Amino acid sequence: MFFSYLKNFISKFIIVLLGVGLVVSLGVGTDIISFGMSDKIVAKINDKDITIEEFNYFRRLRFADASKKLLSDKEAVKIIDKQIVNTIARRKVSSEQAAQLGLYVSDDEIEDKIKGSSLFSNQGRFIGFSGYKAKVKDIFGLKIEVFEQILREEVLTDKLESFFSSFVFVSDLEIEQKYRDDSTKLNFYTLRANSSQYEAPNFTDIDINNFIMSKKEEAPISNLTYILAQLDFEELTKDINITKKDIDSFILNYSSDDESISDESAKTLIRKRIALNLLPKKFKSLNEMAESKSFDEIISENGIKNKVISLNLDTPQRIISKDLLSKIVSTNFSDRKVQVFISIDSLWIVTTLGEKILSKQEALASLRANSLHNYQMDLLTLLLDDDKSNDRLVFDSTKSDIKYSYEFNYDLSFADFSKVTNSKIGYPVIKEGHFVPRVISAGSENFIVFIEKVRKADTDFLLLDKDKIKKDLSRPRKEKIYRTFLTEIFTNSNIKYNPKYIN
Incomplete structure (x- = not known):
């Protein structure tokens, strides 16, 4: 039964991976403020409790080295509190998915993790289980069963990532080519x-007119003139309100002592991340419109008449990326007059002119x-x-x-x-x-x-670098698969906050 479930799960996952691609999630599913929740519960994720005990443990860790300025900023503290809850929620959702896949953590594994932790060692030696229990209770302020449940969830999450990593394959040929390319x-x-x-020739009016006429004759075949409209990240997110709270949260997460992020830059980066989430759905919607509607109708309905430009392949210009240009010129517009393309963080609606138009x-x-x-x-x-x-x-x-x-x-x-x-x-x-x-x-x-x-490259030394090259090649593939999966489960999760702690 497990293998039947696993097969169905993997099939669904692959469909999601192909359809959605790599997207960035800014939160955990749907946020709901739930009244009437027990004082011992900070939040619930898919009906699993996040207790005040667990929350306080991670909160103490987070604020241990925080500056007085940060601690005195009540709004910043509220933002961080919510981030702590969301981090705990992600771990619980991930470990739950791991368990549903049949992944398991034994008591021996938990014992080994405790013994191997620097938290419970003195001069490199394990302090013993009595010392371990005393430290968890007196210093961490946790019950043993709560702490070990956290460990169990962490191990399950690690196993889940390893499980998805097992789908990544790097061939010996790829390794050899990577070694050759880097070492040569x-x-x-x-x-x-x-x-x-x-010395440029002196082109006469006859030369110019003949050139214009030749392009008119070639136009239906060569498609040298295109009309494009861009739906960029600003257009995709124009109806989304970015609050001061969102900006503060982003800056706290992504700025550093060495690099500060202005509010305006943070707002732009947030919009770009949101746009990446919206791209697949909007791409599908525009393609459906392109099946039955004209270019003018599509740009009018999307409010981007001011984003229209013309592209003449005879006239040197750099108004679009090389990648987008390659996609356009390789597309057969006779099958469908309007085509939709994704380029970086924008959608482009493209059509061709029926007749070549060139000024002198x-x-x-x-x-x-x-x-x-x-x-x-x-x-x-x-x-x-x-x-x-x-x-x-x-x-x-x-x-x-x-x-x-x-x-x-x-x-x-x-x-x-x-x-x-x-x-x-x-x-x-x-x-x-x-x-x-x-x-x-x-x-x-x-x-x-x-x-x-x-x-x-000296192939005799390939063996020394083989494992490292394999890791380097597999890492981005693993991250893409695992991140896509996490985005899927987080988006479909439902988190409820206790307004006494999170608002």
Whole structure:
């Protein structure tokens, strides 16, 4: 029966993971103030009690090193009290889920945890169970059964995280590639065409008009002009009121002695976090609208007429991210006239113009940009097409040639090399004393790369780093899976506060 439940649970979890993605939760489910609660109970989470005894224990720990200024701020103390309750609630919900999955903590495990704790040792030796019980009662102010229940919940929570970590797989090939990319070191030059000697052609009115006409004819096929509207985090959260209490809570949690956060910055960060929660649902809603409504209807209903921009792929501009541009140009708009994309923390509604529209100024700018681009590409391609038997001689000849400029990069890993060049260059094409055999385009820049020296990774040392690399690769995957799961259970949890303690 357990395995049947586990199978159903994992199936549901995977659906949630694929549908929701990684989101950030700012709280625990639904907040309710419950009157008539016992004075011994601070709150209830899914009908489980959070006692005043347990609350006071964690409260003493939290305020042990607090400044007098903080302790004298009643509003700040209220915020921290609620955070303490929410932290306890999360642990209880997580341990409950662990138990439902069949995870178990034995008495021997609790005993080992007690013996191994620095809280109950003297000069590295366990103080004995009589000393342990006296310390829990007299110093911590807890009953033994309450303290051991806390330990049990902590162990169950750790086991739950390990359980989800077991779903993460890192192959030997991934480990080998990561080791190779990080341990291979390169010295290389990036060469660019110097446009100081470039003379732009004098484009006539006939040239400009012909260009405009050619784009009109190409438009239905090439989709070179797009109309976009952005639904950013501010639009997504415009109806949500961020209170002073919310801001104070955020600053207390995320600011440090080294870095202060202003109220305005905190409000922006809070809105961005809330927007991440709202993105999946809004993305689904906009896609449903796009099935039956026009671009104008969608932006009107969402109140973002002032967020509309045009994107002309013939005219050099940087108004959207490279990632979004890639998504747009790879999408077939003939299937559906309006498409919706997620980019960073915004939603974008996109459509195409039925006819290519270019002003004379835009056309002239495009002609000049295309001409300069072709000039640079011709100069760079010339080097690659030269005598391939001796790239080093070809490269050396460019150092005294004013048509080229170069930049030297020293001792970069292959992984960093890929970041610097902003290009996916295969490892096999990296050869010492040779050009990378293609022109690389990064944004509006075009350049080629000459590899001066390669210090390849020594595979004999892979074994020394294998475990660390595996952990490094698996950590973000584990965190994503576990965090998504916790977000799901916390969102569906119901916490009730006793107004005597939390209001």
